[in-house]
Amino acid sequence: MNIIGxxxxxxxxxxxxxxxxxxLDYGLTASGDNRFVALDGTGIEVYAAxxxxxxxxxxxxxxxxxxxxxxxxxxDIDAIKAELSKDREVTTLDDGSIEAFDDLxxxxxxxxxxxxxxxxxxxxxxxxGAVAQRGVNLTAVNKDDVGVPRSLSHVVYFxxxxxxxxxxxxxxxxxxxxxxxxxxxxFMRPAGTTDHHTLFFIQTPPHMQGIEHFTFHMGGPTDVMTxxxxxxxxxxxxxxxxxxxxxxxxxxxxxxxxxxxNMEFDADMDLHDDSWTAREAPPGADNxxxxxxxxxxxxxxxxPPPPGAGGKPREAP
Amino acid sequence: MPxxxxxxxxxxxxxxxxxxDPFNDGRDTVFAVFRNGEVYAYSDVCPxxxxxxxxxxxxxYLDSRGEHIVxxxxxxxxxxxxxxxxxxxxxxxxxxxxxxxxxxxxVWLITSPTGENKK
Numbered sequence: 382m383n384i385i386g387x388x389x390x391x392x393x394x395x396x397x398x399x400x401x402x403x404x405l406d407y408g409l410t411a412s413g414d415n416r417f418v419a420l421d422g423t424g425i426e427v428y429a430a431x432x433x434x435x436x437x438x439x440x441x442x443x444x445x446x447x448x449x450x451x452x453x454x455x456x457d458i459d460a461i462k463a464e465l466s467k468d469r470e471v472t473t474l475d476d477g478s479i480e481a482f483d484d485l486x487x488x489x490x491x492x493x494x495x496x497x498x499x500x501x502x503x504x505x506x507x508x509x510g511a512v513a514q515r516g517v518n519l520t521a522v523n524k525d526d527v528g529v530p531r532s533l534s535h536v537v538y539f540x541x542x543x544x545x546x547x548x549x550x551x552x553x554x555x556x557x558x559x560x561x562x563x564x565x566x567x568f569m570r571p572a573g574t575t576d577h578h579t580l581f582f583i584q585t586p587p588h589m590q591g592i593e594h595f596t597f598h599m600g601g602p603t604d605v606m607t608x609x610x611x612x613x614x615x616x617x618x619x620x621x622x623x624x625x626x627x628x629x630x631x632x633x634x635x636x637x638x639x640x641x642x643n644m645e646f647d648a649d650m651d652l653h654d655d656s657w658t659a660r661e662a663p664p665g666a667d668n669x670x671x672x673x674x675x676x677x678x679x680x681x682x683x684x685p686p687p688p689g690a691g692g693k694p695r696e697a698p
Numbered sequence: 699m700p701x702x703x704x705x706x707x708x709x710x711x712x713x714x715x716x717x718x719d720p721f722n723d724g725r726d727t728v729f730a731v732f733r734n735g736e737v738y739a740y741s742d743v744c745p746x747x748x749x750x751x752x753x754x755x756x757x758x759y760l761d762s763r764g765e766h767i768v769x770x771x772x773x774x775x776x777x778x779x780x781x782x783x784x785x786x787x788x789x790x791x792x793x794x795x796x797x798x799x800x801x802x803x804x805v806w807l808i809t810s811p812t813g814e815n816k817k
Contacts, residue, residue, distance in 0.1 A: 396762040403754070442785055444773065539772075539787075589787045593772065616755045620771055637754040641773025 382460050382555040384571035385494050386579040387533050388423050388451035389416075390595055392444045392640055393430040399639040400427045406615050407636075407644060408529045408608055409597075419597050421496040423451070423533035436488045443591020444641040448487060448536060449478070451494030453573055461491050464553055484549040485540055485590065499531060503649075504601020521603070527611045528604025530597035534631075534647050535579045537594050541587040543567065550580065559653050560628040562664040568628055575652035577629035594635060596645030602632045605646045609634035624673035628660070702809040705730060708737070708800055715759035715767070717742060720807050726751065728796050729759050730805060731767065733778045737805055740781050740793035744769040767793070 394400045401417070409417035409424055418424035428435055428446075435446045452458060455477075462479050465471045471481040478492035505514035505521070515521060540546045543566035550556040550569055558567040559577050566582030583593055599605050602625075609623055620643050622634035631650040638644040662668040703720040705728070710716060717726030729752070730739040742751045746769065753759050754770035761768050766784070767776040774786025781793030797808040 395768075399758075399762075442773070585787070588785075588789050589772075591773075618751065618754055618756075618770075620750065637770035639754050639758070639770060641768075641770070643771055 382464075382571075383453035383457045383573035384461075384491070384554060384556075385451045385453065385496075385573040386423075386571060386576065387448060387536055387595075388492060388494055388496065389426060389447075389449040389490070390424075390445065390533070390536060390592075391426045391428070391435070391447040391449065393428050393432060393435045393438060393446045394444050394640055395430055396639050397427060397429050403617070403638055403640070403644070406612060406617070407597075408527065408611075419530040419532050420501070421499050421532045423496050423597075425533075425595070439486060439590055441588055441590050443539075445536075445538075445592035446488065447480070447490055449490035449492055450571070451496060452491055453494065455493060458491055458493065461554070483546070485538075485542065485546050487538065496532065501531065501600065504603055522607075526603075526607050528599045528601075528606075528608040528646070530608070530646070531600060532598045534576070534596045534598040534650070535581065536592065537581045537583060539585040539589040539591055539593050540566070540582045541585065541590055543582040543584045546582050556580065557655065558659050559657060560660045560662075562628075562668070563661055565664045567659075570653065575654055577631070577651045577653055592640075592642045594643035594645050596633075596647045598650070599632075599646050599648040601648050605632045605634050605648045608646050609636070612636055622673065625671045627668055627671055628662070630671075702799070702806040705739075705798065705805040705807055708732070708803045708805055711737065711805065714757070714764055716757050717753065717759065718807075726756065728807065729753075729757075730798060731759065731778050733764075736779070737798050737800055738778055738781070739796040739798040739805075739807065740767075741796055743794065744771060744774060744788065745783065745791040745793065746772065746774060746786070746788040 404417035412418045415426045416424055462471045465481045469481055471479050473479050478490050480490045483489055507513045507515055547567050555572045556569040558569050561567040565584050568578035569580045570576055570578055618637050620635040620637045625632045629650050631647040633645055633647050635643045635645045705718050711732035715729055715731040717729045719726050720728055726742050729742050730737055744750045744752050750771055752769040759767055772787050774783050774788050776783050776793055783789050783791050799806050799808055
């Protein structure tokens with residue numbers, strides 16, 4: 382199953398106008414009334430929480446109403462439908478996409494990807510001992526530069542039973558665990574991408590189930606800094622960052638948002654293939670950030686697993 | 699002797715909530731909400747982490763209907779009159795109240811004799 386990664390995240394929110402403005406200031410582009418997209422066309426859709434076109438929310442009231450994955454071809458759609466139809470209802474929508482619930486109650490969609498292939502350069506760096514990436518007389522920064530989100534990167538869920546979640550995405554959808562935090566959850570990538578993760582689970586009590594954050598890939602660390610600085614200058618409040626993660630190596634900067642979750646900028650994530658062996662580390666500041674320019678002691682909320690849920694799955698790497 | 703630290707004129711609270719920096723921390727550490735003739739004030743710290751401020755932008759402490767205090771990090775909802783979390787990660791926990799009083803149409807943070815309001 383060539384699932385590439387998240388294509389669209391669909392939200393039902395309390396304050397639509399605030400979310401629209403936030404999305405624009407974050408650097409996304411409006412595409413129709415409800416959709417806001419990155420340069421490759423992946424993005425988010427924003428509706429009022431009581432919009433009748435949306436599926437019912439999780440009992441926790443989390444604003445995430447649907448996570449839509451892009452796949453390579455109709456054959457992938459057919460394969461996913463065949464697999465999930467074994468034990469649940471799979472609905473084919475008018476646009477040809479399919480939808481079904483995962484084992485934790487998150488609504489998923491699968492569509493043939495419409496993302497544009499981008500032909501852009503990554504941030505270039507010069508260093509003694511290395512061939513110059515950026516040639517003479519080429520300046521790296523401009524005071525007015527603001528990084529633009531390039532592609533929807535990953536989504537993170539609070540889940541009451543991460544082994545159950547991990548098993549579903551691994552066994553039913555072909556995701557691979559690239560790394561994990563002990564007793565917290567796995568970082569996972571689908572088969573159609575080499576990104577370190579497009580999905581991460583955080584074990585929490587059941588009343589927290591929902592979206593923890595989502596993020597878009599930027600062109601490099603400087604883009605993360607300029608986009609984040611632009612947010613600060615517009616009055617938005619940082620939650621965590623800027624800094625650089627260890628698992629995935631991605632640069633990060635998180636902002637609180639009117640979406641009821643954090644919204645991140647990330648850049649320069651590690652790439653992995655099937656020859657990679659997943660690492661495991663205890664959670665905490667020491668293992669979640671190489672450095673942080675504004676230090677935070679706690680990096681993610683956690684809670685005990687429900688009875689019978691703890692530990693990684695037997696089959697897990 | 700002053701009654702405490704002046705936060706704002708009562709009129710300024712009429713549209714909802716405001717954040718304040720009464721101890722000169724360089725960021726808002728206290729916020730106040732006017733509701734049903736009363737002023738309620740709390741430390742601007744979500745009990746979920748214990749070190750995160752609530753709003754996604756300055757003064758954005760309430761939901762769109764003005765019914766609940768919101769923490770924008772993960773959407774926790776708190777009652778305005780008690781600061782009690784009714785939904786979200788810190789459900790069952792409470793914001794830390796800050797004593798305030800209204801005199802001459804001015805909202806004052808009461809400076810406690812024991813110094814618990816002070817840094």
